[in-house]
């Protein structure tokens with residue numbers, strides 16, 4: 104399975120918009136892996152996960168074939184993961200694209216989409232869009248992948264998801280945004296072995312664990328995943344969704360995370376598992 108990271112920052116990006124903190128200034132000076140856009144990923148060149156405000160740039164920078172992407176999983180409706188305003192340009196007169204783009208996510212996604220279309224005088228039909236509501240822990244065939252939404256520990260005002268994605272005999276756990284998983288998710292995960300486990304590291308060296316994670320949480324959640332029988336020798340662990348407030352540049356993240364068994368994602372990185 105190919106997992107390409109298109110964006111690896113938390114909501115503000117890095118350097119963060121309007122921010123003059125020391126980390127943002129140094130990130131801008133260094134460039135390269137320290138420039139992080141809002142989080143989005145692409146599985147096997149066909150299944151998009153999340154739709155941040157930087158989706159257009161991801162298409163341009165990483166050569167994503169957006170006109171032909173048919174399936175979009177949405178973890179939750181925070182603006183850095185779901186920015187429906189860009190769908191305005193799927194309407195006639197703005198682009199030439201065949202075929203339907205289907206969005207999959209929670210009940211809040213459907214409500215947001217319905218509201219957005221109403222507000223803009225658009226429709227699912229004229230925008231060649233569809234929206235499918237997924238129930239937690241119920242698997243659904245999405246193109247060539249089997250997708251199971253798992254409950255995240257994140258914004259309690261909506262039912263945020265992380266995703267188990269299976270295809271070609273491989274299995275991915277796409278785990279951001281979340282703190283340490285709720286018990287219902289642990290019950291589902293028990294004994295399910297993953298090839299790639301991608302997790303949230305918003306808080307840098309600090310433990311948080313209830314909405315997001317930091318390095319100490321990543322250490323403890325890896326141990327629990329091992330105890331739950333989710334890990335084999337070849338399982339890749341990847342940390343992503345970094346905030347400038349976490350205070351760590353890419354090299355410092357690698358220093359902190361490589362010894363505890365995590366790759367540090369950067370924009371454009373491909374993980375093959």
Ligand SMILES: [Zn+2]
Nearest residue numbers: 113114183280
């Ligand atoms: Zn986020």
Ligand SMILES: [Zn+2]
Nearest residue numbers: 122124127347
């Ligand atoms: Zn900053």
Ligand SMILES: [Zn+2]
Nearest residue numbers: 179181257280
């Ligand atoms: Zn969020």
